[in-house]
Amino acid sequence: MLWACILLPQLAMDGVLRQRSDSETPLALLSGSPQRRVLQAVNPAARALGLKPGLSLTAAQALTHDFATCEYDVGQIERWHRFLAAWAYGFSAQVSLHYPRCLLLEVQSSLGLFGPWPSFEARLRTELAALGFQHRIAAAPNPAAARVLVNVGDGLLASDAHGLQQLLAPLPVDRLGLSATASSAFNRMGLRQLRQLWELPRASVARRFPAEVLAQLDTLLGQRPLALEFYTPPDVFDTRIELNFEVASHQALLFPLRRLTADLAAYLAGRDSGVQRFALHLEHRTGNETRVQIGLLSAERDAGMLFELTRGRLEHQQLPAPVLAVRLVARELPAFAPQHQQLFTERPQQNQPWEQLRERLRARLGDEAVHGLGARADHRPERAWTQEPIAAALPTSAPRPGWLLAEPQALQEASLRILCGPERIESGWWDGDDIRRDYYVVETRSGQRGWAFRPVGSSGPLQLHGWFA
Known part of the structure; x- marks a missing residue:
């Protein structure tokens, strides 16, 4: 071994x-009774001033006050x-x-x-x-x-x-x-x-x-075993940083916030788990503490992402009073499944996983600004979708464009190429908004793929209704 x-x-x-x-x-850590304070530890900057452990506080202040x-x-x-x-x-x-x-x-x-x-x-x-x-x-x-x-x-x-x-x-x-x-x-x-x-x-x-x-x-020499008690990480992460002075701005809270989220990421990596929900507690001199809840749609543990999400939520929080201490508590620590990535990624500096982009948008814009799409039982493209919670997924169906135009636009391009079709959609007779269209998947001269239709019986130009990604 x-x-x-x-x-x-x-x-x-x-x-x-x-x-x-x-x-x-320069910093010194003090111990001892109130009558005789002693320097227990000093950092390199304090040691350069002549301070050393074991020195009394009175003697240290006689040397320097800096x-x-x-x-x-x-x-x-x-x-x-x-x-x-x-x-x-x-x-x-x-x-x-x-x-x-x-x-x-x-x-x-x-x-x-x-x-x-x-x-x-x-x-x-x-x-x-x-x-x-x-x-x-x-x-x-x-x-x-x-x-x-x-x-x-x-x-x-x-x-x-x-x-x-x-x-x-x-x-x-x-x-x-x-x-x-x-x-x-x-x-x-x-x-x-x-x-x-x-x-x-x-x-x-x-x-x-x-x-x-x-x-x-x-x-x-290893001839006698050493009895050891092995450590098991706790199921709750709870860390607090007490600030040196009262902080009244969000910008001044970024340093302790970055340290807290980095510690959380290190803790999660150690126990091979992620975090999906945690709370940031801002303590004030008087009054109740301010609590900022951070919720994710899936378990994460990347330090940079946790910091960005927490910062985004914090910037939307109005501080009622200066902050004296910051505490981060995470109780829900589900299993973490790393994202599968390709061995060779082109331009990695410009790539970002969808999950991280989604969470950053929610933190910056708010939960109501980012939503998912759901399917509605209607064949008409304009009415075949609805807003759903972001975790919802569309069911698999025939190829449909990811970007549907608000109003169809006439395609006048002469070199337009039809890739497949027609697919006839005829519906809406029951509510007075009847449509009868033949849809085609087309490709433009620049290589863009679109979804276009022509009303049944019409000989006019194709009407572009959406773009494929």
Whole structure:
């Protein structure tokens, strides 16, 4: 087997920065009592000012006032940890949160789908960078060894037991995951590396140290399995972004909106599902929150499309008060069936699936502006259709043009070519609007295909009634 460990060294800071549009501003996360606030984490911009974790807020303000502060929220760290586990679930069915701020993935069974490990690793890094999380990745035959290796360096790979022993042998004792007491005792004995521990008699180690020491050493070599509880993604997506200031315009809400829809898309991809209905909650300082409902006619999970649809709905919403926080909740997560596409697509930058175009039009123009067509039991072309909900489909019938003209127009073109016909339509005697026509499928000199008729018994020019696509 092959296990990957993804270490998230700045999970708390990354979780805050990805929700802020001014991510380059110096920022420090604070913890501790109200009497003594301490800098728990700082971003690179704050570190450049001389700030560092462990510094008291008073001392930091003595150095500079040019930095923002935010609360170090342990609950938020856990939430981001689980969000990334839901993302990782799209790459492996065995994802574990066994270690703090780490993701364990069994990747051997996924190599056939995502390619060899270098390609797989590159994809993991690309998506993590797009999500806005710093990371280190290592892989080993067992999860405990992968966790130790990622703590030592980034990009380490032990593909088999022999390679694992070579990588583990020179590691310092204090990097093996042993207790501080055991590591200190080994150092006092002059045992600095793991290879020296392997040379010790097991019986002697068992007598002088707790059983956990030998258990950890055996686990690193894969001789003792590590009990893991595997993660299962929840059935509800619920994410909230608290804004740094009151927002009164739709334009200023686009950044948190883009982040929320991107997170939703990543979550949906992880659990291999789509979303058909979700709600955007806009929280205000006073009064009830504003709720924007977004409904789709079919399940989708493309981040760009979800953002465009939500933005279109939001722009039609009148904000009763400035917004302090934005929350996105999706409870209906049906199965997602990807659209089948051709292997070679001409001019892909100009192509757009009909489902996406339909949803964009509904978001921009409103639900009432986009409708479908339904068939009516009448042979007369002008009365053979009716407006229906957009999900309705016309039944199959004889070839009919997709564009029916409001009024027939005379065709005067001399080089007109008749492709098929006539098809006689004679109906309407019961309501006084009787028609008797012979219809033909014609082709013009430019290659356009039309639907034209001539009244029965008439010798005049053909009357164009519609165009085929």
